[in-house]
Amino acid sequence: MGQPGSERNPELGVVIVGAGLGGLYALHRMRGIGMTARVYEAGSGIGGTWFWNRYPGARCDIESLEYSYAFDDDLQQEWKWPERYGAQPAILRYIEHVADRFDLRRDVRLNARIAEAVYDGAANLWTLRTTEGETVTARYCIMATGNLSTPRVPDFPGLERFRGRWYHSGLWPAEGVDFTGLRVGVVGTGSTGIQMIPLIAQQAQHLHVFQRTANFSLPARNRPMDPEFERAFKADYRRRREEAKDTPVGVSGFLAPTESALTVPEAERRRRYEELWQQGGTIGFLTSFNDFLVDEAANETAAEFVREKIRAIVRDPAVAELLAPKDHPIGSKRLCLDTGYYETYNRDNVTLVDVRRAPIVEITEAGIRTTEAEYPLDAIAFATGFDAMTGALREIDVRVAGGPALADVWKDGPRTYLGLSVPGFPNFFVITGPGSPGVKSQMIHAIEQHTDWIADCLVHLRAQQLSRIEAREQASEAWVAHVNAVADGTLYPRADSWYMGANIPGKPRVFMPYVGGVGRYRRTCDEVAAEGYRGFVLSR
Numbered sequence: 001m002g003q004p005g006s007e008r009n010p011e012l013g014v015v016i017v018g019a020g021l022g023g024l025y026a027l028h029r030m031r032g033i034g035m036t037a038r039v040y041e042a043g044s045g046i047g048g049t050w051f052w053n054r055y056p057g058a059r060c061d062i063e064s065l066e067y068s069y070a071f072d073d074d075l076q077q078e079w080k081w082p083e084r085y086g087a088q089p090a091i092l093r094y095i096e097h098v099a100d101r102f103d104l105r106r107d108v109r110l111n112a113r114i115a116e117a118v119y120d121g122a123a124n125l126w127t128l129r130t131t132e133g134e135t136v137t138a139r140y141c142i143m144a145t146g147n148l149s150t151p152r153v154p155d156f157p158g159l160e161r162f163r164g165r166w167y168h169s170g171l172w173p174a175e176g177v178d179f180t181g182l183r184v185g186v187v188g189t190g191s192t193g194i195q196m197i198p199l200i201a202q203q204a205q206h207l208h209v210f211q212r213t214a215n216f217s218l219p220a221r222n223r224p225m226d227p228e229f230e231r232a233f234k235a236d237y238r239r240r241r242e243e244a245k246d247t248p249v250g251v252s253g254f255l256a257p258t259e260s261a262l263t264v265p266e267a268e269r270r271r272r273y274e275e276l277w278q279q280g281g282t283i284g285f286l287t288s289f290n291d292f293l294v295d296e297a298a299n300e301t302a303a304e305f306v307r308e309k310i311r312a313i314v315r316d317p318a319v320a321e322l323l324a325p326k327d328h329p330i331g332s333k334r335l336c337l338d339t340g341y342y343e344t345y346n347r348d349n350v351t352l353v354d355v356r357r358a359p360i361v362e363i364t365e366a367g368i369r370t371t372e373a374e375y376p377l378d379a380i381a382f383a384t385g386f387d388a389m390t391g392a393l394r395e396i397d398v399r400v401a402g403g404p405a406l407a408d409v410w411k412d413g414p415r416t417y418l419g420l421s422v423p424g425f426p427n428f429f430v431i432t433g434p435g436s437p438g439v440k441s442q443m444i445h446a447i448e449q450h451t452d453w454i455a456d457c458l459v460h461l462r463a464q465q466l467s468r469i470e471a472r473e474q475a476s477e478a479w480v481a482h483v484n485a486v487a488d489g490t491l492y493p494r495a496d497s498w499y500m501g502a503n504i505p506g507k508p509r510v511f512m513p514y515v516g517g518v519g520r521y522r523r524t525c526d527e528v529a530a531e532g533y534r535g536f537v538l539s540r
């Protein structure tokens, strides 16, 4: 990098925070462009989401042949996924393989949680400090801190008194938990609860599920990898990866729909929903019709289809009605994917507790007490989610020396340019950040696109003998307005979702992801670069 004037030499070209799929790829790419780089990771192992979320049933909802890195053809040809959807242990094994294969571990510091990141304008340096006091300086800082990496246990009074054991899905013990013969409570029925409930029900003496909001869930139809399917997929891998780039969510085979749910005859619409239900997976539904997430009446056709399925599966009509969501459009919260979820409520040892009607008031020594009853429990599993998208970044004291903290700058909601950078914070990048399609796309696809864009940007700076890049305030304002306008044209803001920050008391209600589609987003990012990084100030 150019080093004019009074700049000191940093220890590193790039410091990366987080050793999940994002941080590891960033390390690989930064090395590839000749930068010195190091990753700081809070956990005792690599893998990010797939390191922490070891709860029973943890599994990706994107097919494994898609949910994998595309950057190396030998890797994608040689790696063998055991199942249609990767389970947590399989995905973690894959990440470890990638780390070894590309010799990444030597530049990853484990057990190193970053507490502070401060930019010194005079020196043009970022200095990061771990909670243990270790510091590192770098020219550029890349945050690969993840979107669902700040687990949240609700503030129930009395948890410290509970005599049993309790767990959060996102901090699950590596050795696993044996629930055999125990009275177990699961709090939360989002994607996580829906995955763990069927498996915990098989072990527990009795399982109480504490549901505040019912969620739509579709069958995964997971199965061992079919060798013929795998062979054909791999033969076509390159084309598929290319195709994914111009789709709504970055998954090949699911192109932008062109037809309205309201113009096809009802019988045909039902036939398609039934076919998608039998195929398994969520993306088929999400891309079934072009008004699925835009028009209430169109959305309702799919919502009612799924409610009918729930009523057909769950034998007790009162339980089925409680499980059938009626307060948000289908897909406006993350669509869940399950294996035997609704069927689990037909078991004699499973009870659904409606904590919307009778909320949890406290945790007692013996269990959970709602406004109606006390439920004696030996163990509680909290599947209560995360301070999503901004939580991990807000936990780090990120600031320009003497200036306000990023958490304060974002107190009314995150403000980024392209989801990749933040005005006022030079040489600072975020991978899959708020304002990008990250969480609304195949995450590894988003990770690679963001990281490649950042790498190209740093190469450009070097070629121009520049060493400082910062988003313009106006460009960010326009981008945030665009992100909001696109969201406002959809049904997404109608749900109390973590996309909206609605799951965290006091968090501003702002729709954070970009839902304009990965194709459109990619084109915008490419245009910005082609126009000499439009909307950024580049300098020495």
Ligand code: N01
Binding pocket: 059, 060, 061, 062, 148, 154, 155, 169, 187, 188, 189, 190, 191, 192, 193, 195, 210, 211, 212, 213, 334, 337, 355, 360, 383, 384, 385, 386, 498, 503
């Ligand atoms: O978290 P969530 P999650 N009292 O926030 C309930 C990804 N993921 O860990 O809706 C009672 O979705 C809360 O109720 P409510 C995926 O992107 C992917 O399940 O706020 N209940 C809700 O039911 C997903 O969206 C996969 O009324 C309380 C639940 O806890 C994201 O991670 C698998 C409560 C939290 O649901 C997060 O999913 C797993 C309270 N005080 C996760 N507070 C796959 O790829 C919260 N709840 C398949």
